[in-house]
Amino acid sequence: MLTTGPVPVYPEVLQAMGRPVIYDYHPAFQTYYANVIDKLRLAMRTRLAPVIMQGEAILGIEAAAAALIGKSDIVLNLVSGVYGKGFAAWAARYGKEVVELAVPFDEVIDTEAVRQVLRRRPEITVVSVCHHDTPSGTLNPLAEIGKVVAEHGAYLIVDAVSSFAGLDVHPDAVDADIFITSPSKCLGASPGLSLISVSERAWQKIEANGDAPRGSFLSLLGWKDASEPGRSFPVTPSISEIYGLDAALDRYFSEGAENVWARHAQTAAIMRDGLRQIGVQLWPKREEWCAPTTTAFRVPEGWSDAALRDRLLDDHGILVSLGRGETAGKVLRVGHMGSSAEPSFARAAVKALDEILSNRTST
Template sequence: MLLPLSVPPLMLTTGPVPVYPEVLKALGAPVLYDYHPTFQEFYAAVVEKLRLAFRTDIAPVIMQGEAILGIEAGAAALIAKDDVVLNLVSGVYGKGFEGWAARYGKEVIELAVPFDEVIDPQAVRDAFRQRPDISVVSLCHHDTPSGTLNPLYEIGAIAAEHGAYLIVDAVSSFGGMDAHPQSAHADIFITSPSKCLGSTPGLSLISVSKRGWEKIERNSDAPRGSFLSLAAWKDASIPGRTFPVTPSIAEIYALDAALDRYAKEGPENVWARHAETAAIARKRLLELGIALWPKREVWCAPTATAFRLPDGFTDVELRDRLLNEYGILLSLGRGDTSGKVLRIAHMGASAQPDFARTTIEALSSILSQSID
């Protein structure tokens, strides 16, 4: 097969990420008819593996589209027209959720911080004190354009104390750290297989709590008979049930392989590998005199490192030199971080300590050449 572009030898982008070899092999399996009993049993087994990975008591759902589908579907299903939504904004994706919250709810209250900071749980408590009618809280756990990590468990506990429903965008955090829906009191928790699980894009992996399903059932405005219908997938993993749409068969094969790999390596070992890789990247960047984008290192995520541009370089120039001279592809910033940062991903197969070392050595060489 002739690819339209050459594949970078070292692709450290924030998604999609390089997939594991097991995933590539699974993609080559024969595509079965989705109502073949063998596939239906296989699909049910994959959903069970995902449930175990999520560490939840309730079967999750798999929607057939990239994770933005899951995020929008979650908002449409859970947020009713009488809901007051507290949208927590510490980055581009947190801000982006505002549109969906406003579309489906009665009112959106924004709690925002500069995009190089994270949400303070005390500020969430204060918001509830000022507005006890808040009924839904929305949080982007790891906002990749900023490389920052919000305190998921602390915020989840506060939302639970006040009886509010919690929607979590865990697209680029789940699988790379301890981030689980039930422990976080998340009522809707969305992630992607194409980040820390090291699989392909094209699916939304969603955990819904028991009370989350109950609220969706009560919400007369929740999509039904629609591609956005989360409820339509609730029992789709029960063999013999009708799929709302034809599943992406090959993507399910890939997810199965990724979940098997995650379980075999051991979640805690996977998280440690991500954390070690990020720590090496941060340490060596600082040694070069390159500043991290987050104001405090403790706010940095273990799944992506965003760093400020060295003097004398534009983001595109530095990205292109890394790619053309060293075969390393990084991500540019997005939205408010565009033109201000480059981002090194540490997700799935790219979360390797040697990759971090190689990247910083290449940066060091480029900086040395600029001085000469």
């Protein structure tokens, strides 16, 4: 299963999720939960304790918009793909105005263009960006964007769902005020949680925002300091998912973060090199824009995306993802995340594609 998420769950994660579910207010679970939060903090390399929301990462992304964006905020939404584009709907729901800086979906955001927009519109208070938009297979220059946004004094919301733990990206290092990721991508766990880092100044803004959700499933504030002794959970935690996240974090630390990143990068490089050798064109215009966690390639002439996807699955047992939105029908996507980030899998995918394209050139 070489899809772009969810990915095949590591065996030790599945085993952990099969443990008995205990009462969430049992002191043993509350201590355990606090330990998981601290492991996540260490993995994210952030000073403040992150929060875990009980739903897949789209919950965290919407919750970030609802909490941080107030009625007077003007949001600069950076768009280089389907998911970046989609954030505008939430930004518009909660803010005063949304300004869009968009590039073609086979390109990445230019940092200087961000700087110029902020100079023209100094009243912009929030900037949002998707680091790695999987339907495009591109990786935006997040650290550079973060510096520009920090210089401007705006708040930065980062969708790092498909990049965190697959490469060297951490919230404090990229000046992110809210940084959302998922256990179901590069950590190799299941898709039931949102993992969110919030900066100190972002918490202050959220607490001052009278429209930020309170007493709601969307409430970031409800989960703030939920791991502290004596604090109550706003809703019942997804206990089995917490077990799985804990095992995934243990595996990440055991392999070593740098080794995990190197494995992802090596797998993607082998995939890209193999595609070049068999004459298949990458979707991003420049290879340096390609993400190490997804390889998106253009559907060869004479084929439909679904037909080629089905041949890979039916003849070779390899499942990949179709494009989405503006990339639908134009690309296929091979995920290199978590347990799928193995060089042998990339070689197998290239070999299968070569056999299919060599034996039949049209559908």
